Amino acid sequence: MRISATLTIIGTFLALVGAPASASTMSAVCKDVQGLRVDDTGEKLELDQDRLVDVSWAYTGDEKTNQGALILQSSKMAGGQPSVEKALVQRMASGHWSFVSILGDAVWVHSIYPATGRLLVTQSTSGATGALSGKMMAGKCKVTMRQAGLVT
Numbered sequence: 001m002r003i004s005a006t007l008t009i010i011g012t013f014l015a016l017v018g019a020p021a022s023a024s025t026m027s028a029v030c031k032d033v034q035g036l037r038v039d040d041t042g043e044k045l046e047l048d049q050d051r052l053v054d055v056s057w058a059y060t061g062d063e064k065t066n067q068g069a070l071i072l073q074s075s076k077m078a079g080g081q082p083s084v085e086k087a088l089v090q091r092m093a094s095g096h097w098s099f100v101s102i103l104g105d106a107v108w109v110h111s112i113y114p115a116t117g118r119l120l121v122t123q124s125t126s127g128a129t130g131a132l133s134g135k136m137m138a139g140k141c142k143v144t145m146r147q148a149g150l151v152t
Contacts, residue, residue, distance in 0.1 A: 035137030
């Protein structure tokens with residue numbers, strides 16, 4: 001399935017879930033992103049700690065257009081180079097924002113919870129053999145909300 005078709009399907013799903021009536025934009029800078037990585041070794045699932053060291057990830061999303069951008073910096077051990085990714089964005093009825101992006105062969109879902117300043121990231125992909133591989137990580141964020149000229 002083509003990437004654009006996949007994003008269209010995901011966008012349709014997120015639109016059906018619903019969002020609050022008042023449109024707004026959100027930006028966030030998140031750090032201390034850490035959690036678990038899982039890989040299928042063929043015999044068992046292997047769990048390892050995963051952590052981004054001395055980096056931050058930045059997000060911006062527009063509820064009206066459902067579009068956003070992510071600036072993702074890799075850890076210094078991985079070269080520390082940032083990449084800018086486009087994302088499909090949905091503000092959920094409960095108030096958190098979800099960003100869906102495809103990076104290489106991986107689908108990423110980044111959910112930011114403005115009320116608590118938290119980030120939850122999931123990644124699903126496959127290893128070189130096509131086996132299950134993924135991550136679930138959390139971080140701390142400084143979130144800025146803008147709505148009809150108001151900044152919170």
